[in-house]
Amino acid sequence: xxxxxxxxxxxxxxxxxxxxxxxxxxxxxxxxxxxxxxxxxxxxxxxxxxxxxxxxxxxxxxxxxxxxxxxxxxxxxxxxxxxxxxxxxxxxxxxxxxxxxxxxxxxxxxxxxxxxxxxxxxxxxxxxxxxxxxxxxxxxxxxxxxxxxxxxxx
Numbered sequence: 512x513x514x515x516x517x518x519x520x521x522x523x524x525x526x527x528x529x530x531x532x533x534x535x536x537x538x539x540x541x542x543x544x545x546x547x548x549x550x551x552x553x554x555x556x557x558x559x560x561x562x563x564x565x566x567x568x569x570x571x572x573x574x575x576x577x578x579x580x581x582x583x584x585x586x587x588x589x590x591x592x593x594x595x596x597x598x599x600x601x602x603x604x605x606x607x608x609x610x611x612x613x614x615x616x617x618x619x620x621x622x623x624x625x626x627x628x629x630x631x632x633x634x635x636x637x638x639x640x641x642x643x644x645x646x647x648x649x650x651x652x653x654x655x656x657x658x659x660x661x662x663x664x665x
Contacts, residue, residue, distance in 0.1 A: 516591040518611050520564060521619065522546035524584050528568075530577030540573035542566050542580070544588065544611075565610040566590070572616050585619035 525543035532538055544564045552558050566588055568576050580586060590613040599606050 517589070518592055519587070519589050520544060520546050520566075520611065521585065521587045522564070524580055524582050524586060525563060527582050528573075528577045528580055530573060538570060538573040538577070540568040540576045542568065542576065542586075544586065565608065566613055567593075567610060568613040568616060572613070576616060579618060587617040587619055588613050589615045 522544040525545050529541040530538060531541075542565075544566050546562045546564060547559060548562070549557060549559045568588075576586075588611060590611045592609060593612045594607060594609055596605065596607045598604070
């Protein structure tokens with residue numbers, strides 16, 4: 512049976528990224544994304560609904576999100592749906608949550624949209640001598656390659 516699991520979302524962060532590391536050193540960033548839908552109903556009234564989505568981001572991309580993104584910033588996420596299920600320890604009931612595991616992330620907005628709470632660009636991270644340079648078609652800071660300059664990579 513064929514299957515396809517792909518999600519593309521554009522929204523604003525609902526909170527600052529929560530960056531953690533696994534015991535093996537893999538970075539995990541957890542973010543909340545608010546995705547707005549605006550439409551006009553039959554009476555001509557503008558309506559809006561907001562969908563809140565939890566997103567998990569891994570690796571170097573997670574570190575970049577933790578460094579450069581803050582609450583309110585726009586972001587594009589491409590990834591897959593993942594269903595988490597568990598037993599609630601307090602009530603004993605089965606619980607579930609549908610979230611997104613990011614495969615690629617793009618920072619939207621631009622450097623001029625820094626605004627309040629935006630981090631100042633830090634020093635360029637050291638690069639290992641044997642590490643290959645990022646391919647020209649890749650977005651610096653969005654994959655596993657370090658940013659190419661001291662500026663925010665977007």
